[in-house]
Amino acid sequence: MSEFLPDFRLVRPQSLDQAITALQSEPGARLCAGGTDIIVNMRRGLVEVETLVDLSGIADLKTLDLDGNALRIGAGVTLRELAQHPGLIGPYQAIAQAAGLVAGPGHRQVATLGGNLCLDTRCLYYNQSHWWRKANDFCLKYHGDICHVAPKGNRCRAAFSGDMAPALMVLDASVEIIGPDGARRVPLAKLYREDGTDFLMLKPGEILTAVHVPVQRGKSTYDKIRVRGAVDFPLAGVAVAWRQDADGAHLFQLAVTGTNSMPINVDIPAPLGKDEDPDPYFATLEKLVQKAVSPQRTSTIAPHYRRLSVSALASRLARALI
Numbered sequence: 001m002s003e004f005l006p007d008f009r010l011v012r013p014q015s016l017d018q019a020i021t022a023l024q025s026e027p028g029a030r031l032c033a034g035g036t037d038i039i040v041n042m043r044r045g046l047v048e049v050e051t052l053v054d055l056s057g058i059a060d061l062k063t064l065d066l067d068g069n070a071l072r073i074g075a076g077v078t079l080r081e082l083a084q085h086p087g088l089i090g091p092y093q094a095i096a097q098a099a100g101l102v103a104g105p106g107h108r109q110v111a112t113l114g115g116n117l118c119l120d121t122r123c124l125y126y127n128q129s130h131w132w133r134k135a136n137d138f139c140l141k142y143h144g145d146i147c148h149v150a151p152k153g154n155r156c157r158a159a160f161s162g163d164m165a166p167a168l169m170v171l172d173a174s175v176e177i178i179g180p181d182g183a184r185r186v187p188l189a190k191l192y193r194e195d196g197t198d199f200l201m202l203k204p205g206e207i208l209t210a211v212h213v214p215v216q217r218g219k220s221t222y223d224k225i226r227v228r229g230a231v232d233f234p235l236a237g238v239a240v241a242w243r244q245d246a247d248g249a250h251l252f253q254l255a256v257t258g259t260n261s262m263p264i265n266v267d268i269p270a271p272l273g274k275d276e277d278p279d280p281y282f283a284t285l286e287k288l289v290q291k292a293v294s295p296q297r298t299s300t301i302a303p304h305y306r307r308l309s310v311s312a313l314a315s316r317l318a319r320a321l322i
């Protein structure tokens with residue numbers, strides 16, 4: 001297989017109904033939004049696509065409504081729009097920050113929220129050329145029968161590395177999905193499962209159409225650890241949302257990407273009391289993060305380093321919010 005983009009058929013629906021029909025009727029059809037993930041993967045021979053259903057002509061997917069503080073973002077809204085949106089501040093700041101940290105400016109101009117939430121999982125042994133993978137007998141995620149990361153296991157550990165999911169999960173976001181059986185809405189955290197090959201809970205023919213964020217109080221923030229500061233996927237990314245209860249105690253919600261095959265919520269059982277010493281509290285928070293994440297040998301950076309650095313990042317971000 002060459003490193004050229006293979007032939008495929010392109011369908012450009014103008015409505016969601018047309019897109020659903022195209023997904024059902026076209027053999028081997030896959031969705032394409034900005035194309036910054038799927039086109040790269042097609043060129044590398046990671047996915048075999050006969051027909052691409054291009055969502056970029058569907059106007060309904062491109063609206064963002066910030067109404068009385070509740071937020072609805074269409075799946076086709078670009079990351080550039082999110083990063084620059086004047087309303088995404090305070091409790092919504094993590095959304096704009098995460099969007100602004102995805103890839104480079106050229107990618108963000110076309111890359112969409114929907115594509116980011118559904119982006120393929122990544123691994124050192126998978127995001128390689130066809131000849132490299134063939135020389136290594138492929139792996140469970142693509143036509144092989146072994147996992148090079150965890151050879152004794154029977155599940156792919158490739159890492160979900162989208163920046164947007166944790167930023168939305170800490171705000172209790174839910175996603176709108178439409179498909180051949182109608183529309184449904186599920187919490188964003190329930191869109192994913194811990195399986196690098198089959199990480200999305202979307203049914204065949206379904207399209208993610210929008211993200212809803214309920215009314216928020218407080219503040220939120222997002223940051224990531226990456227090898228190259230300018231353009232790179234997160235080795236780990238952390239979102240934290242903060243608010244105070246009626247007694248002035250500090251409540252945190254925390255979510256992480258890049259360490260597991262799905263973005264994960266980290267359970268923070270107790271608030272930090274108004275007059276409590278923060279140091280022991282944040283030491284416990286770091287331990288909770290270390291226990292919750294499960295980085296594997298899916299990148300060149302050692303799992304233990306990622307485990308320690310994600311917990312340090314989490315406590316740094318949480319401290320900065322109070």
Ligand SMILES: Cc1cc2nc3c(=O)[nH]c(=O)nc-3n(C[C@H](O)[C@H](O)[C@H](O)COP(=O)(O)OP(=O)(O)OC[C@H]3O[C@@H](n4cnc5c(N)ncnc54)[C@H](O)[C@@H]3O)c2cc1C
Binds near residue numbers: 038111114
């Ligand atoms: C050099 C480089 C650096 C990158 N760095 C980062 C990074 O730092 N962080 C990061 O998160 N990503 C990164 N990416 C990946 C990618 O650019 C982004 O994740 C982007 O947001 C993907 O959005 P898209 O619209 O281009 O998705 P597409 O490529 O169009 O689609 C991605 C996947 O989602 C599916 N899909 C798209 N829209 C929908 C929908 N509405 N419903 C259901 N499925 C859908 C597609 O079928 C495909 O499987 C990088 C990519 C490159 C090439």
Ligand code: SF4
Binds near residue numbers: 126157158298
């Ligand atoms: S985690 Fe294992 S199965 Fe999954 S892509 Fe990497 S080597 Fe392949």
